[in-house]
Amino acid sequence: MKVLGALEPSELSNFYNAIDVFFNPTLRPQGLDLTLMEAMHCGKPVLTPNYPSIVGTVVVNQTFGYTFSSNVESFVDALESAVKDGPKMLQNKGIAFRKHALSMFTASKMADTYERFFLCMKNPRFCQYPLPTDC
Known part of the structure; x- marks a missing residue:
């Protein structure tokens, strides 16, 4: 895992092409997160908090990624699940997630x-x- 901070728009395609899973570290509930939608459209599964605005519209099931409660133990469990699933499963989740994005957003x-x-x-x-x- 590598923390990058804010990226320039011109850097986004290289970023999404380089990752296996997109981690959204927000610790506060919010509306529809554009970074999650970007990851969806790029075919990347996500690792994100299980806030209602996210699980109700974006990560509607575990086919698309991994969700966790706002605590360290839950985050570690979700991260370990992503690592255990491996690159092929992550790729399959990303493909399913992109298909969902193209039908919804x-x-x-x-x-x-x-x-x-x-x-x-x-x-x-x-x-x-x-x-x-x-x-």
């Missing part, structure tokens, strides 16, 4: 979601799910 879906959000603010009818146009 696209520019088109983001634009549609924002459009729906703004329509909902204007007219509550658009707040109902699913709409006939969603199918």
Whole structure:
């Protein structure tokens, strides 16, 4: 494990291509983390805290990576699981994770979601799910 700190945008592709698993060390709950989405789209499994915002949207099952509680013992257990799984399993998790990302997090879906959000603010009818146009 090597701590790198902030990277320039031009360094990101080399970074993601060089790693086996992306470790997100945040110790506070947050919204949807863009670094996790970057790792997903690059086909890298993640090692990340099991906050609801992460396990509810990104690491929805263990096929995509490893989650841990906010304590050292849980982190060590998750890290040992990743090491034990080895490079081939990590690669398979990354492939599955990327497939999930491409089905869930696209520019088109983001634009549609924002459009729906703004329509909902204007007219509550658009707040109902699913709409006939969603199918």
